[in-house]
Amino acid sequence: MLTQTSVSADTFRRSIPPTRNAAPVARHDLDDAGEREPLGHSMHLMGATMSFPRNAEIFGEDEPAEYIYKVISGSVRTYKVLNDGRRQIGGFYLSGDIFGLEFADEHTLSAEAITDAKILVIKRSAITALAQRDAAIARGLFVLTGRELRQAQQHVLLLVKSAQERVASFLLEMAARGSAGNSIELPMSRQDIADYLGLTIETVSRTLTSLESAAAIEVPTSRRIVVRNRSALNRLNA
Amino acid sequence: MLTQTSVSADTFRRSIPPTRNAAPVARHDLDDAGEREPLGHSMHLMGATMSFPRNAEIFGEDEPAEYIYKVISGSVRTYKVLNDGRRQIGGFYLSGDIFGLEFADEHTLSAEAITDAKILVIKRSAITALAQRDAAIARGLFVLTGRELRQAQQHVLLLVKSAQERVASFLLEMAARGSAGNSIELPMSRQDIADYLGLTIETVSRTLTSLESAAAIEVPTSRRIVVRNRSALNRLNA
């Protein structure tokens, strides 16, 4: 079953950046209840921003997880390549999202920039050291990890649905995250979507066309989708 | 697509048990590096053991997550029921496994005893209080949570495979966990397996039959499976 993309050979490895000398942070802004944007402000004080061109690798599976990352602009995909060459995308990270959080010493997924992206890179040791002194930071890490777990569990639920349901769920998810009214800007290709949903690009494309025929959505350009009938999509979001 | 089991009506709700008054624990046994069995011994000192008959609900989705649980004997499934009545099993927990760990205040999955089971039940607040005083406990919680995340990510990878691959992976997973040579004792029904793998019972059954025809396994009884050709299964475990 060689349905999904093989790893593109055009990604290239970048050396891990030197961290800007992380001055001890005396205070950090607490977000309300620390839930909306955990670690949000603290991170900016101790990281360096890096630019990654489209398709550049940010970190690779099995590399030591020395940093954690926050998307400043652009977008990122994490993925895993199966033995047979298929690629499974674990998730998409948009502006403001934090990724690369690990429990173990090595990354379990790889990460690439989907579009040109600016990424805030923070030494993991700096965060964990801070977390030891500051319960709010520790809790922030916990909350973020909980989100990752939820996301993975949602992903499981997604993958047992029909193609129509998967695509509808995906669109609703992206609409909720981008939250620009009913218009969805997709930074990722059809292949990325397919590899996230466990489908082929042809099925994704056909499903979008059929949703368009059913007047549930409009697809003015391949990277922009307008939700016309949200309840129709919700109905499919079983 | 109404492929999976609807919630069985024969499960029944049990009231949450009173915790035995948790005497402050002066010391707790550290497992080597705290990794093999995180929180292992500490838990036994502060929880109460409860018996659940087959198919009894241990906790329900959306109930407050006040306890965490450890399987003493028997086995447990966690699951979620989708809007349309399908049931997706999140995982199986065997003797020694800890489950019910949550980030939020409510459970995101329900849990039921697959077989008659003895479960150690510990107040979550007792553990977290302990974790605040003891870094090893805190780390144990972290490790366990990391395992949950890994498991969910593995589950995602499982669900994008073919039926044969899913069943083969499942068997290898169970073989690795039960680790009684090549013989696998399955506590769960075909329906449970199907709902875990995102397949129908018919497909699971047929796949087992076909693996047996291919001399990869033997199925002496429906709940026991003997691995005859592990490399054949590994080959399918793409």
Add this chain to the structure above:
DNA sequence: CGATGCGTTGATAACTTTCAAATTTAGTGG
């Protein structure tokens, strides 16, 4: 012994993938 639940097997239908080709979009050099 008959009812009941669980598992297997068979035939057919539905869905998704595969393979192929057409079409649109994006990027490049003149």
Add this chain to the structure above:
DNA sequence: CCACTAAATTTGAAAGTTATCAACGCATCG
């Protein structure tokens, strides 16, 4: 800015996989 090539997306037809519907076998339990 246009022409041209490469890449991405869409569409079509056929094949493959899994689900659905139905029947049967087998064991357990009153």
